[in-house]
Amino acid sequence: GQNIDQPTEMTATEGAIVQINCTYQTSGFNGLFWYQQHAGEAPTFLSYNVLDGLEEKGRFSSFLSRSKGYSYLLLKELQMKDSASYLCAAMDSNYQLIWGAGTKLIIKP
Amino acid sequence: GAVVSQHPSRVICKSGTSVKIECRSLDFQATTMFWYRQFPKQSLMLMATSNEGSKATYEQGVEKDKFLINHASLTLSTLTVTSAHPEDSSFYICSARDATGDGQPQHFGDGTRLSIL
Secondary structure, three states, X not given: OOEEEOOOEEEEXXXXXXXXXXXXXXXOOOOEEEEEEOOOOOOEEEEEEOOOEEEEEOOEEEEEEOOOOEEEEEEOOOOHHHXXXXXXXXXXXXXXXXXXXXXXXXXXX | OOOEEEXXXXXXXXXXXXXXXXXXXXXXXXXXXXXXXXXXXXXXXXXXXXEOOOOOEEOOOOOOOOEEEEEEEOOEEEEEEXXXXXXXXXXXXXXXXXXXXXXXXXXXXXXXEEEEO
């Protein structure tokens, strides 16, 4: 079956760095996506990886290893506004997104 | 960038009422739209995939007669929750796929919070 695993909750300190891991199993693979979702709001797109390696976009970076079925989202210089849920989603061979349950990130001063 | 407008943002109504939610792609054509439901502290659950001009494809366990989906044009899809009951209270989110392809698989509306009393 298709499955996405990511931690339920993580806590980090303002100004620090945090890495949110995601492992996936899908029928075919057409990319790995990360979304940010604040409470009561719709998800917003953060990043997309389809090739192995690191994609950097400002304070956020995303890494993919296709052979390991593994990705991570790296957040640097954490700010209080980064407190949110981070959703990992893999696109299968039918171009459908398979969603993880999300990782709630709590930032402490 | 691509914008998806979802309306209304919040609905509070009595049990037995039917509620219609609209999802519009404002500056792109969306041959495919998706409807999700999200309960508190849970991830998105895909309810159905809507293709313009054809019947929606519902996920297992989603009642097609209760959740009516219409995708009559390339920019509009509607979800009607018929005879809503308190257990239907949830956050409903639509998303749309840009037919031209822009690096993002889906663009999300702002969601509709449905509360059935």
